[in-house]
Amino acid sequence: MLEGLKDIHVSPWSCEFDVVDEDWLFRLIHFKSRKRRRLKTPVLIVYAYINRPYILDLHERVSVVRKMLEAGLDVWMIDWGYPKRADRYYKIEDYVDYIDRCVEIIKNEKKAESVTLHGYCLGATLSTIYASLFPENVRNLVVQAPPINFNTDNTLAVWARYIDPDKVARAMGNASGDFLNFAFLLVDPIRLAVEKYQALLDRLDNEKFIHDFLYMDHWIFDSPSIPGGVFEEYISRWYHKNEVIEGRYRVFGKRVDLKRIKMPTLLLIAEKDHITPPDCAIPFYEIIPSQDKLMLQVNKGHIGLTVSSSSHRELWDRAIAWIVERSR
């Protein structure tokens, strides 16, 4: 019955890259391109600190990174690594600081004045914070499924408001990958633990389906821990107090002011996103004073936005064209 599963070798990261910088936990990677990089503004992808960034380069058929490289973009990415007990005292500020360090490295190496900052999920929150603090370094801001307004009624947000994050950090040090997986499955136990696997059992003769399923499940359960300090801060200050959208969040002693997001901004959202539903992003889109802003959406979920063939057809060509136009 399960014979088809053993023949597929899961090997994410379809594009080659060099590791340009390492800072204990974090690293900056630079994708190699076969094409000449004709566009002068590099793209720095900032993924969330939950799960792994290779979702944007999961396999050749659905790789957003590959698409960007083929469009002539110079693509860089931050990998937040696998936090250990020793990393429990990291703060969100350290993540924002590493974005700054990467931006400086890229600017120096490419003789660029600024970058296109592309954030995904919580990486989009970090990117937005960075763009509001250092707007001069961000030529374009791309935010994909960004949680900026945390006061939404999706189950995950409701649950987050009922968690004592300090108790979790005190007991476990970090919010472990197993703990996070458990929570992510339990928000929808029947669809995620039953229907999904029943669908696989129905299609065991479909090689493409099995291939995509295994790659996705590999990614879903490849869950790094969240450092305890970051977990405490993001649950209490973002989910409980909603400080980012309300303009009360401070980093390096400076207030994060979304009114400073005046650079061209592209918002990518998924209508069926149960992790960061459109309500997380639309108030942000409305509040920012950018004169050059665009919102693209697909009828998909949080991850389908990146890896579904229809998103690649309907959204990514347009999104990348938007970035290319503003990278000359």
Next chain:
Amino acid sequence: MLEEDLVEVFKKLPKESFELLLRNISIRDHMERLWSRYSISGNLKKDEEFDRVFDEIFRFFFRPLEMFLVGEQYIRYILPSPDILKIAEGQREVFEAYEDFMLSLVSHMGLTAEILSGFTVSKTAKSLTDSFVRKWWEMAKVRYKLELDGYRLFNEYPFILSKETSNDLFEAANHWDEFREAFFVYRDMMRKTYDESVDDFIEMTNSRKIESFEEFMQEFAKNVAEKFDELIKSERYLSVQKKMLGSLMDYTYHMRRFFESILEQNPMNPFATVSEMDEAYRRIMDLKRKIRSLEKKIKELEKRLEEGG
């Protein structure tokens, strides 16, 4: 499927996927049995197949929590019950008999060394052997005596431990109790919701004809999923989940602190505890930030110098 093939699949898949997959194969078996009865009689009854489906779905979620419940046994091992102490006292005669045996063994070793020394061992080696046997016996005597009396120390635990250590144990016990109570409420709530969804499903299947197994399966999953959608956002569920998670975390913390503080107060303990390592990590992290800030300042200065400022 052959067992070796299954092992290959296990190697390929994340452990969670593998477990969920096996559980779903079993769920399908139970559902197929229900479908077979329904397709013959046109009628569905609540029976043990539905119980098994529940187990297959929710064992995955209950197991990690149950592991913490079982973890309470640590406390029992550390604080032996009066029964165990009585058994230990009852072993006194055995210990004494063992002591006699050891004494004979020492005599045997001494005599054997004496005999052999005449042939093979030098005077120096003989005195070394004698000395070793004597020292060993002195140590063994003390050791067996201690082991016998050591059990009495368990009765004096509250006076041996520091105040902080005892308090952590009391806290852990209280939070474990809260956790246990919340967990059973939580489990019952899940079970009740599932039962209600099964009742709805049975009512629906008995009021209209379902044509295929696929439809049967889809309707079942849809029914259960919708019931759980309601449950997991209800005020009651949220407060039970919060209590369960909070008390679990408090229990974990105080239990760890209990073990740690025993170690921390023992001057012979050669290991740093997690909390002591955490303190070191915190200081290192603070230093890292200071260095980063200095690096930035140096860069700014260099920039200003380059610009001739």
